[in-house]
Amino acid sequence: MRNQIITYLKKCQDKEFREFSLKLLPDNNYPMIGVRIPELRKIAKKIVKEDYHTFLIEVKDEYFEEIMIEGFVIGYLPQPFDSKIKLIQDYLPKVSNWSLCDSFVITIKDHSKNYYIFCKKCMKSKNPYTVRFGIVSILFYFLQSEHIDEILTLLTSTNHDHYYVKMAIAWCLAESLVYHPNKTLEEMQHLEDDWTYNKSIQKARESLRINKKEKEHLNTLKRSK
Numbered sequence: 001m002r003n004q005i006i007t008y009l010k011k012c013q014d015k016e017f018r019e020f021s022l023k024l025l026p027d028n029n030y031p032m033i034g035v036r037i038p039e040l041r042k043i044a045k046k047i048v049k050e051d052y053h054t055f056l057i058e059v060k061d062e063y064f065e066e067i068m069i070e071g072f073v074i075g076y077l078p079q080p081f082d083s084k085i086k087l088i089q090d091y092l093p094k095v096s097n098w099s100l101c102d103s104f105v106i107t108i109k110d111h112s113k114n115y116y117i118f119c120k121k122c123m124k125s126k127n128p129y130t131v132r133f134g135i136v137s138i139l140f141y142f143l144q145s146e147h148i149d150e151i152l153t154l155l156t157s158t159n160h161d162h163y164y165v166k167m168a169i170a171w172c173l174a175e176s177l178v179y180h181p182n183k184t185l186e187e188m189q190h191l192e193d194d195w196t197y198n199k200s201i202q203k204a205r206e207s208l209r210i211n212k213k214e215k216e217h218l219n220t221l222k223r224s225k
Contacts, residue, residue: 156190
């Protein structure tokens with residue numbers, strides 16, 4: 001099964017897209033064939049319908065696209081989170097760049113309590129992309145939940161030097177400013193890292209869901225370097 005998939009991926013190769021993608025992924029450490037994500041999603045959905053058990057047994061950590069398809073298959077499985085948690089735990093160590101991380105997150109589509117608890121555990125990981133997984137998951141599925149106070153504390157107390165973790169925190173706080181502006185701004189005062197704080201303000205000001213007056217106010221809150 002795997003050999004057929006790899007052969008098909010190579011037939012779908014877009015060399016210009018591959019070169020473009022590699023420039024966006026300086027942290028990627030997997031060989032890339034060069035196949036667009038919509039095609040990878042089609043393949044994953046077909047695998048889930050036909051024989052995902054065989055695929056998950058045969059899959060290897062050889063190509064970027066192969067690993068992304070594996071994440072999509074796990075995300076698309078018609079099972080509750082508790083039934084997929086072992087697969088997710090085994091998959092996360094393979095996630096070594098923001099694209100694999102974020103594409104996986106937006107495929108899971110789960111708002112369960114146990115997923116939220118898992119996200120909190122991920123944020124304590126030593127692996128930066130496992131931490132990012134937890135943060136981006138919270139961004140997509142829990143920012144408008146009853147956990148917002150705890151979430152803001154988690155975000156502002158997560159001290160991490162990795163660029164893509166700091167970007168995830170800033171992105172999450174910027175989104176939170178859309179839904180909980182006062183509460184988020186108050187909690188952001190506890191952020192020790194000025195870069196993450198200012199990046200959160202910047203990303204919020206780039207949002208189309210925040211009005212001009214609010215953006216002007218946010219601009220006055222930037223910390224001087």
